[in-house]
Amino acid sequence: MNRRLPGTFNQCQRHLFASSHPVSPAFSTRFLSTSRVNHERQECQVLVVGGGTGGCAMAAKLSSRLGSNKVIVLEPEDKHYYQPMFTLIGGGMKRLDQSYKQMADVLPKKAKWVKEKAVEFDPDNNTVSTSGGKTIKYDFLVIATGLQLKYEKIPGLVEALETPESNVCSIYSPKYVDHVYDCLRRTYKGNVIFTFPHCPIKCAGAPQKIAYISDHYFRKMGRRDDVNVIYNTSLPVIFGVKHYADALMKLVEKRNIKLNVNRNLVEVRSSENIAVFEDLVKPGQLYEEKYSMLHVTPPMTAPDVVANCKQLVTPTGFVDVDQMTLQHNKYTNVFSIGDSACTPNSKTAAAAAAQSPVVFKNLIAVIEGKAPTDIYDGYSSCPIVTGYNSCILAEFDYTLTPVETFPIDQAKERYSMFFMKKELMPVLYWKLMMKGYWNGPALMRKMFSILNFNKK
Template sequence: MNKFRSLNIRKIQFSSDLHSIRLFSATSASYDKFKCKALVVGGGTAGCSIAAKLASVFGKNECIILEPANDHYYQPMFTMIGGGMKTLSQVRRSMASVLPKKAKWIQDAAVRFDPDDNEVITKQGHIISYELLIIAVGLQLCYGKIPGLEEALSIPNGNVTSIYSPKYVDRHLNALNRFENGNIIFTFPASPVKCPGAPQKICYITEHFLRKTKKREQAHIMYNSSLPTIFGCKAYADALWKVANGRSIEVNLKTNLIEVHGDKNVAVFASMDNPNEKKSIEYSILHAVPPQSPPQVLLESKHLTNEAGFVDVDKATMQHVKYPNVFALGDCASSPNSKTMAAIAGQVGVLNKNIESFLKGKPLRSEYDGYASCPLVTGYDSCILAEFDYNLQPKETFPFRQDVERYSMFLMKRDFMPFLYWHLMLNGWWNGPASFRKLFSLFKRN
């Protein structure tokens, strides 16, 4: 016991804040120390999917998942919740029900990574030793970085909405039902974001909602994006310009939301080219996408991350550039792909093969090409299925044009993908549509 307590004291001297956390959380029970073959930090889409594969190989309790949350959400469906096509209860499962049964779940959070000693220290003071570390902690939503935004979102029945958080996702439909007339503004922040198509999806769904409820003529819709283009892949950008222009949606690029005055229903925007050039716009509804970043534990782990705080991995193998037994995938990895569920599916397959090679002492041959997919829902019955790689070149699965709005793609997004997610992907059985792409290539148009 004294030896173990001494080890704990040695481990917690790295910051006075963490020391305080441990003293506060201390009980009569001693801190626990765990050992495992594979430690997966994060129980979201990426963590759950790779843990399912590893747990089936390593055996019961040899894979540990470190995740503090009680609930697991299918986040790609949040845009449809905003339009009333789904409910929050339909996209939520208990964390215990989705994590692999052969893995050991520690309901706690990482506060320090120590890759030199192959250990992770948790918020409750536990120490987890590992042979392999897979980091999959996603991104954090930084609503507080925009002055006034959190306050505006806390106003009951308010006019500021955001489908990015389960805490706020229901506010958008409520605001639409109350809407009478005025400006409806949608934003895209000056930061990396998960599902970068979502800010546009909710914009197009809203426009269709207004047409369905015969309120469209009373609304002036604006999409204000900090980016220099409406979408990164030109083939789909061209299609989206047609959608926006055809529906009289005003698109303002290089325009960043910097402040919200919820009591006055006023949003302040700044030019990305000239931050001193500011413009205040009154709104009837403001849908705000929060700035996003890697979680604080990564921002404080300079030895593991790049300058932006993302886990510094080889973009092809997903292996850490310095620590060979450390891997990362999903939104927190430094690979420059679009942060989507489909990207994670592709990474999981590559990572699983490369971990197998690593354990056998062989070179890592499997490579992730940056594949990402974004089903761009443009209304209550239409969707453009964007698929592309690291070079922002289309990497399409189906033998027909995907840069047009289709009802079939909408049905796939609404009905098939949730089934695929809950029953295949989270169980480690879905690595993306590569095999289907090969099959459909036989029927590709010339």
């Protein structure tokens, strides 16, 4: 095991090749731009790769503790999306422009933003190479790269998504999410099919959330009798936690939603309005289903740049960390947070929130030469929106045991949970989590537990 830790911690600073080799003005004019691209070297105490939910939360916590110019965030995108809002956008309850802020406004001012992609990890030499030709030397590394959407893995899907009249849509990408509500509004009859792929995905509840919202939409519009709502999931059950699965099965039966398990989308033939599914219990057996509207949850994988660094990842391409401490199992100066980690929790923003204090405390401990002792219990939360005014708030841990915050049965549909999901959680996300102040509802849960105990 590589337990070598850097002996000193340098401030993040730029080391241009040109600045260390005095040259004539003419030489500088001709060659400086090339030197900047090919020879720029930066150093930092902590490098955070990824400016999503986990990356921004960690950058805020670490830069606040370590001070200015100690943290670099490597992130190429201009916009930071609050992705849990995408299901609401798909149902016409929110607009896309309400779901994002400029990355420059979200990242902490004490951290330095390098607006480039990571193209190669070299954990043996504590460096990451970037798309702009930089080499960033770090003392500690936090990988927060999330998942990548792989629409192209399903033949015919990208073409269908980019053909507006095809009535094929997906809430998972800002590129396609607006089209979901368009499809709902022009669908009056036939099969409306929703899919769940055969792989780990972000927010595993989202594929059925949009199904429930769509069902409610068709009922409001008086079209439900002419529309067949079908939910095809590759999983053997509707939801992994029995307490909530039982409630969702009752919901599906009550609303006459057809549930097909172990069924995976393998092809879209949009010119014929046909979706092809494989039976995962009987591999090779295919079903062709005609649709009037098709909502697709795409396959997802770890980003290629992460998966390609075999020293860092498991065979499935996720960062090989201890599921309790979130420290890398080989490189003790490396941690991971969020969807990029190999931890077997549900991949949600709530999980990243619960992981953030664990990564922060354990990383600070390692910086100070101590062993990491803080533990992540696998907590995740999934507010399962079931319509335009109701929600089931699922909360659970690694053991798939419910870990509910409120002193009520959260498996019941409630307007209060819907209001919290739609109106309160976005504010909490932007005002608290992105500033490093929100660590999940554990403290709130403890307070409710004490109050409930005192009543007894």
